[in-house]
Amino acid sequence: MSLYLQPRQSGAAPTPYERKLAGAIEEVFGTGVHHLEGLVKGLNALGIHSPGGEAWTTDTFTDEIRRMGA
């Protein structure tokens, strides 16, 4: 009997862009900033922009993260 051991169960592997964005989000959170405005500002300051290349606003960020977090 082969036993089921599958590290990834939550969906498709992240794309390189998603990995980069996730790393930046962790970096901002790691500074203790846990509110939306601070996060968006932090991402823009790191130069991690939306997939379209624009700076984030709270609206574009919440839309995009809703899609990617689904």
Place this chain on the structure above:
Amino acid sequence: MVNRLRKAALTGDEIFATGMRDQWHAVCPSDFVARGDMKKIRRLGEDWLLFRQSDGTLRMLADRCPHRGAPLSQGQHLGDRVACQYHGVQVDGGGTVVSVPGMPGCNLEGKRLVTSLPVREVAGAVLAWFGTDPDAEPAPLELPERLTDEGISHFLCYAEWKAPWRFTLENLLDPMHGAFLHRESHSMFGGETSAKFRIRETDRGFFFEKTDQRGVNFDWVEFCRTGIDWVDLEIPYPPTAGPGGSFGIVGMGTPIDAETTAVFFWRYRRVEGWERDVWRFLYRTKLEERHWVVLEQDRTMLEAMAFDADQAENLYQHDLGVIRLRRLYRAQAEAQAKSLQEA
């Protein structure tokens, strides 16, 4: 006359080894069986056929044809029934023989000869009622509130470990291993390496908790019996995981057989709105992998333990939760064996 499989009554030792009867157990993730598919699966030491009808309804049958005992799992999915590969006898999802093609009108037709377990699908998993009396109604099932609360988001992580089910549950009733086994991990690096524990009774089980530390490491666990056995526990995330505080785990362990266990960990967090979306995004991109590393530390330890590791222990105060759990299951296994013998 028809024959139905009657096994010798299970002994207390057998029940203790292969799992408690007359309760619900988690079986596998729901997506293991797609619409129109079948899957052979072993649980509580017996072989079963999971079979999803073309209307989406999931069924769980004993994997044994009522004609001459061939495994139904080798047969053919016919939408709302299975045809045995050996001589074509057809059994529906409720376990009733609906056709004997080799001998139309045969007296097997219309008889319910195959055990069919009541199943439910909850939070991405299949749950089934393993009754000792196949005709008795299942007991009510109260679901872990963390899995039904709208304000809580969760992911199921499922795995199969080569370890007895009791080890997997005892591991969850042993918070202190967090500060040692998982010291090198994303979530359990903090806190004291000594503690004093207490048991706190609830109306559905008990808490086993540190008296001198909370919210720093794996500091408490609640054991719950609500028609299904599960634990609830919480572990803090580091600041990099963002808003929402600690994550929790609803854990279950279902015996596959005496040496193998299907483990279910629903990792959950109380998050809504963008916080929920960010957590789910980070889980998929970063956290799932780190959680997995922690789980592998558990698996490696439990699989390396001798099957009779619990036969010559020297326990101390931190093991009160484990002792309590064992006593409870041991007593229940004996009680179930006794009532089976009397039946």
